[in-house]
Amino acid sequence: MDKKESAIIVRGVKRHYKVGTELVKALRGVDVRIPRGEFLFIVGPSGSGKSTLMHIIGALDTPTQGTVSLDDQPLSEMDDWQLSMIRRNRVGFIFQTFNLIPSLNCIENVMLPLITEKQIKDEELEARAINLLNLVGLGHRLYHTPMELSGGERQRVAIARALINNPDIVLADEPTGNLDSTTGDEIFRLMRRINKEKGTTFVIVTHDVEYIQPGDTVYHIKDGIITETYTQKGENNMRGKKHASEVNL
Ligand SMILES: Nc1ncnc2c1ncn2[C@@H]1O[C@H](COP(=O)(O)OP(=O)(O)OP(=O)(O)O)[C@@H](O)[C@H]1O
Ligand SMILES: [Mg+2]
Secondary structure, three states, X not given: OOOOOEEEEEEEEEEXXXXXXXXXXXXXXXXXXXXXXXXXXXXXXXXXXXXXXXXHHOOOOOOOEEEEEEOOEEHHHOOHHHHHHHHHHHEEEEEOOOOOOOOOOHHHHHHHHHOOOOOOOHXXXXXXXXXXXXXXXXXXXXXXXHHHOOHHHHHHHHHHHHHOOOOOEEEEEOOOOOXXXXXXXXXXXXXHHHHHHHOOEEEEEOOOHHHOOOOOEEXXXXXXXXXXXXXXXXXXXXXXXXXXXXXXX
């Protein structure tokens, strides 16, 4: 399949919630096209529908109206088992609050999404987890629990966990929201490196537009509607331009 061919197409997606007698229109007709290998941003104010859209793209939630297709297959035509296979085999999630299990060490946290997968031997899964922890620069922290890590290190464990199933697409909802700017830069460099080296598609929700680089696709969302779409042009405007060469590893 051509690298630029659309992996995910969101068409006319609406998501309404009933709260008492009120109808909350979180998404009011959203179209998004996510080609393979893209580094794509969704930006917009609080309450604009970003997380709702991410959940729908990742098959964690279903639209009230409209369709989401993965490689031309509408998610709406899949049964629960097929959807769980998509979530388990094709998508990785990164959250603002890391969502690591406090009692498990780094290796165990990274193994977790596939721990019930009988086709993969425990030793193989553990080796895969260690490889990924090395990839994210945590080879020296394998047996630490989340409490024994810094914020940036925790998010790097979460990134390794998101990659354990070798997903086509990683959905990151404010991955640097709880990190200082230096650590945030580090997490973005890591995500860009994975995007380049593995070809993994990244869809990232952020409030911080300084992380957007030339060539990135940007969707602006406001009040449940996409208001603007463009490919970032020109000079990179990331904080600490001295890191630009590293960014483009
Ligand atoms: N389960 C729900 N029930 C009712 N309303 C909801 C529910 N989830 C979200 N909403 C509403 O839908 C709108 C969009 O929420 P969403 O979480 O997608 O926003 P967001 O853009 O991710 O915001 P933030 O930047 O604060 O995370 C908000 O007005 C929110 O209050
Ligand atoms: Mg949100």
